[in-house]
Amino acid sequence: MMDDSELEVMATPPGSSSPGDAVSERGEIVSNEDEDLYYIPERRLSLDLGPSAMDTSQWHFVDQAIAPALSYRSMTSEDNSIMTDVDGSPTRVELNKADSYSSCYSLDSDDCEKIIPKLKCKDDSVSVLTDTPELTQDPNEMRHPSLTVAFTFKAISKTLGKLSESDIKTFKMMLWKRYPQSFNTSPQGMDMVDLVDRLLECFDLVVSLQITKTLLEEIGQKKMIDYLQTLCIRNEVRHDLSETLKRKYGKVCDDPSVQEETRPFEDVFTDLHITSTCDNGPNIEHEVMNIEKLDSNREAAKLLSTKDILSDERLEHSNYKLILITGVAGSGKSMAVRRLIFDWIEERSHQHVSFLFPLPFRELKQFENSKVSVLEIIHTLYPETKKLREEDYRCDDCKIMFIFDGLDEYNGTFDFHNTSLLGDLKDSTSLNIIVTNLLRDRLLYRGLFLIFSRSPLKRCIPWDTHYDEIDVQGFHDPQKDEYFKKRFKDQDQAARVIAYINSSKTLRIMCHLPLFCSLVADEFQQFFKEPMTRAEPPRSITYMYTKLMLSLIRQHRIFRAPHRSSDKERDFLMKLGKLAFNMLEQGQFKITKSDWKEVGIKGEEAVINSGLCTQYITKPFVLHQEKVISFIHPTMQEYLAALYVFLSFTNQGKNIFDHQLKDKFKGMFKGHKAMELYKSAVDSSLRWADGKLDIFLRFLLGMALKTNLELLQPFCTSPVKWPTLIEDATAFIRKRITENLYPGRNSNLQRCLEELSA
Secondary structure (H helix, E strand, O other): OOOOHHHHHOOOOOOOOOOOHHEOOOOOOOOOOOOOOOOOHHHHHOOOOOOOOOOOOOOOOOOOOOOOOOOOOOOOOOEEEEEEEOOOOOEEEEEEOOOOOOOOOOOOOOOOOOOOOOOOOOHHHHHOOOOOOOOOOHHHOOOOOOOOHHHHHHHHHHHOOOOOOOOHHHHHHHHHHOOOOOOOHHHHHHHHHHHHHHHHOOHHHHHHHHHHHHHHHHHHHHHHHHHHHHHHHHHHHHHHHHHHHHHHHHHOOOOOOOOOEEHHHEEEEEEEEEOOOOOOOOOOOOOOOOOOOOOOOOOOOEEHHHHHOOOOOHHHHHHHEEEEEEOOOOOHHHHHHHHHHHHHHHHOOOOOOEEEEOOOOOHHHHOOOEEEHHHHHHHHHHHHHOOOHHHHHHHOOOEEEEEEEOOHOOOOOOOOOOOOOOOOOOOOHHHHHHHHHHHHOOOOOOOOEEEEEEEEOOOOOOOOOOEEEEEOOOHHHHHHHHHHHHHOHHHHHHHHHHHHHHHHHHHHHHHOOOHHHHHHHHHHHHHHHOOOOOOOOOOOHHHHHHHHHHHHHHHHHHHHOOOOHHHHHHHHHHHHHHHHHHHHHHOOOEOOOOHHHHHOOOOOHHHHHOOOOEEEEEEEEEEEEEEEEOOOOOOOOOOHHHHHHHHHHHHHHHOOOOOOOOOOHHHHOOOOOOHHHHHHHHHHHHHHHOOHHHHHHHHHHHOOOHHHHHHHHHHHOOOOOOOOHHHHHHHHHHHHHHHHOOHOOOHHHHHHHOOOOH
């Protein structure tokens, strides 16, 4: 081992001047008596860069060092980049050093040895260089696309940063001795940035890694070689995983149950309203009624973004590793998943996470009837992870985040007391045991877990599990307009769509659901495709609500009950609609246990499967809490009530408003005319000064329109033919307005005429 005095002697041999003396501060050569003859340190044999004999067929001899394989100036990023060192502190890398030089070299050109001129005699050149062949990279060798200048700099810097001070000195000395053509004076004075900077400018990226590994081996640092190799493997896996996730989540179809035209995710996503508290209850904003907000959560809600969900700062303050993220159907939970994934891929958030694995329950269903390990699930869904070692899932410097989307779609039962613990990722077991351990926060000690679900009807996570809850509430007013402006690049078209939703306060309110916004946008997209169309878009709010109801029911049929018959589907809607109508007459918006028993359906089916209802917890007293089920919005309750009245008449000939019928069988005969139903509905609505049947009446009238009849036909047992109903209903409503018997109700009657497009 040489001491510093010996290094200084080697750095400036007797009778020679150092390049640092020969170069001015601007990098210009200072003229001497013999300016073409500078001292060239004695060249030594290059290192053997591998366990096997080096292929020397690609070596060649040159008069000066080859140009860098990849200059920092070629990077497409900004001039400066921040690299994270081992301890997490940022290290600034000068990516463009046009006005400076490191230690003893000038970067006025890409040649590493610009200041060392050619020897005057070719023979002399050969005699000096014969023992020092230049390292070259095989041009036919394919380099992994993840191997970039930024990563290579970071990997080498982190590895060398783990060495002791004495090992760093030895590493620098050997680097100088082996490659004097790149280090013309001792690199001992260089800091880590300049040292790695110089190495990468003079050698190809692969060669730079090879040199680092070989020198580490010579100084006995095999652990550091393993560490550097681990960084390279993880980098390759992360790159390949990111490409897979881009293909999988890069395109979005707003209604997942229909394989329609997809769009780039970035062209669709709009920021969601996410709060740090759950059990906030449904949106109760209403056009006509003032519905009292139930006391669902006393805690002050903090507004979050997807970047905050499991951020490094949040982990530090809360120490939660398991987060349950809930929201009503259509509130944007799946969009939040995509946003989180893309922010990780693009390095905008959660960069303390090395790997992110989305594991949707729709994809996990393939493992339900077989023995499988967590590792096998990951390898099956993401084959590129097979390069990782088991230690990568357990070490502190390799955090892994799992995203389980759609817990509400999992039908398994959980036994939190008797289910065995899962101690090894390689242990084969049932999917139910894996999910149970997940909800117990015992799946992977060092893992981070996000679980997305519709509002759970039963407690799906044990009370003693350390976890946090977050609520996705969809869009607030600014985001509604922003969504349509993103969907429609033509600003005139976007303005027309926004004007449409602003034409009805109910439509505007309901656009708090991203799913509802997407249905409106899809409708207008088809509308704008028609050539030279001058037709107006439908003014019926019933049409969009029917679309929403069908979308939720379709998801239920495809993803949760694929074998369910249409008769059972219709029967379920009739029962739920009857409940909605009875509650509406009573001015009630909370569904009680006795209500479920009366109609003969279970809350699970309404909340989890259909998505038409939601559950939240109210805390009327300090030490008391109550689980409450309601419809996802009061207007959805009104729509289903209207659907019940409509189907009761079309399928059974039963007028719900005809309370004079004594014989319970009389309603089974289709002796009533459709106009009788609508006359009684209009008069019933006018009698309620609080307007609790106003929106209901609009829906009921809207269902008589041809466009809505076509959508609802699958729920009708026979074709509905009412040729003159629209004209008759319009005439009747105009008559009621003229009579002015209920002056305060005339504004709603005008809205009813708009619903009938009159």
